[in-house]
Amino acid sequence: MSVILVTGGSGLVGSAIKHVIETEPEGSRFGKKPGETWIFARSSDGDLKDAAATKALFDKYKPTHVIHLAALVGGLFGNMKYKLSFLRENLLINENVLNASHEGKAQKVISCLSTCVFPDKVTYPLDETKIHSGPPHESNFGYAYAKRLVDVQNHAYNDQYGSNFTSAIPTNIFGPHDNFDLEVSHVIPALIHKCYMAKKNGTPFVVAGTGKPLRQFIYSRDLAKLFIWQLREYNEIDPVILSVGEDEEISIKEVADSIVKAVGFEGEYTFDTSKADGQFRKPASNKKLLSLIGEFKFTPFDQAMDETVAWFLQNYDTARTGKK
Ligand code: NAP
Numbered sequence: 001m002s003v004i005l006v007t008g009g010s011g012l013v014g015s016a017i018k019h020v021i022e023t024e025p026e027g028s029r030f031g032k033k034p035g036e037t038w039i040f041a042r043s044s045d046g047d048l049k050d051a052a053a054t055k056a057l058f059d060k061y062k063p064t065h066v067i068h069l070a071a072l073v074g075g076l077f078g079n080m081k082y083k084l085s086f087l088r089e090n091l092l093i094n095e096n097v098l099n100a101s102h103e104g105k106a107q108k109v110i111s112c113l114s115t116c117v118f119p120d121k122v123t124y125p126l127d128e129t130k131i132h133s134g135p136p137h138e139s140n141f142g143y144a145y146a147k148r149l150v151d152v153q154n155h156a157y158n159d160q161y162g163s164n165f166t167s168a169i170p171t172n173i174f175g176p177h178d179n180f181d182l183e184v185s186h187v188i189p190a191l192i193h194k195c196y197m198a199k200k201n202g203t204p205f206v207v208a209g210t211g212k213p214l215r216q217f218i219y220s221r222d223l224a225k226l227f228i229w230q231l232r233e234y235n236e237i238d239p240v241i242l243s244v245g246e247d248e249e250i251s252i253k254e255v256a257d258s259i260v261k262a263v264g265f266e267g268e269y270t271f272d273t274s275k276a277d278g279q280f281r282k283p284a285s286n287k288k289l290l291s292l293i294g295e296f297k298f299t300p301f302d303q304a305m306d307e308t309v310a311w312f313l314q315n316y317d318t319a320r321t322g323k324k
């Protein structure tokens with residue numbers, strides 16, 4: 001019998017794991033297995049910044065396995081504005097979750113990092129060996145250092161107690177249940193919302209920066225399957241990058257074009273070059289992942305975009321959209 005606690009279970013990635021577990025055939029590679037109980041926790045189930053609340057959550061469910069997603073999460077502009085909050089909240093959450101997992105004798109923990117943790121000045125492509133080889137980009141150093149430290153914690157837990165605590169490193173994620181806030185969210189949900197408003201109100205659709213930076217994007221439902229694979233089939237402490245191939249970088253302009261098509265926006269759009277571009281690129285290699293998982297089919301970007309926009313339009317009233 002296993003109890004899998006997913007922290008951050010109501011967010012973009014947590015909702016996708018719930019969707020996959022509930023819709024893939026039972027007993028299949030990514031479906032629910034007999035004897036498994038999945039718990040998807042949100043912040044109202046316990047504030048993980050608080051050690052006592054975290055312990056109470058772990059005492060209640062007694063998880064044998066933990067997928068730790070809960071975090072203060074934001075895009076470039078949120079990270080630039082609230083560096084201390086991103087550092088402090090994520091340090092607290094990670095410390096409490098790993099300590100409660102240790103005290104509760106969880107057999108395995110996978111914590112979620114991000115390609116933002118990598119050094120700014122480094123040879124590309126990024127791979128799992130390069131996390132600590134230089135300072136992160138200045139725009140998100142609070143978040144990056146808090147997340148990097150999880151890898152240090154995982155090794156220390158393993159060294160001192162033999163714990164099986166590991167981490168996953170996804171690239172930029174998007175999909176249903178994302179945070180579509182206009183100011184602090186990631187580029188895809190922010191631009192979907194902005195494009196929708198432009199279409200609805202006949203106002204300009206403005207993309208921040210030059211549109212030239214390159215990113216790798218992963219659909220949340222593909223990432224969910226990779227987390228389930230990692231939970232069941234991966235047994236190292238070192239992280240694994242969960243990503244499409246490094247040859248699948250696309251520009252922010254290509255992202256905007258895909259959004260314009262999916263939303264059905266017919267006007268022109270512009271770039272506000274007074275806004276930051278952030279890192280120009282941070283291509284990550286998925287060689288390690290592919291060498292371990294065997295065959296895996298990623299959803300084509302435009303299909304994932306269509307599904308995300310359809311979800312956003314159907315759920316506009318309840319989606320996380322910030323101030324309207
Ligand atoms: P998200 O949609 O913003 O969801 C965050 C989740 O964390 C929510 O379930 C939220 O609960 C929970 N949470 C936040 N603060 C909490 C607290 N103090 N106590 C308890 N729960 C708390 O985030 P996401 O995009 O799914 O991100 C999941 C993981 O992926 C994070 O670790 C993030 O750093 C990482 N990541 C994200 C991206 C991306 O592009 N989104 C890229 C790379 C890595 P409520 O809903 O109740 O507030």
Ligand code: GDP
Pocket residue numbers: 074075076077116172182184185186187188190191194206207208209210213215252275276277278279
């Ligand atoms: P990053 O991948 O960690 O840098 O985070 P984001 O998802 O926030 O992507 C940032 C990139 O998208 C930068 O090049 C921004 O200039 C560009 N971008 C364009 N419009 C927006 C927007 O409305 N919101 C955000 N977050 N980024 C935008």
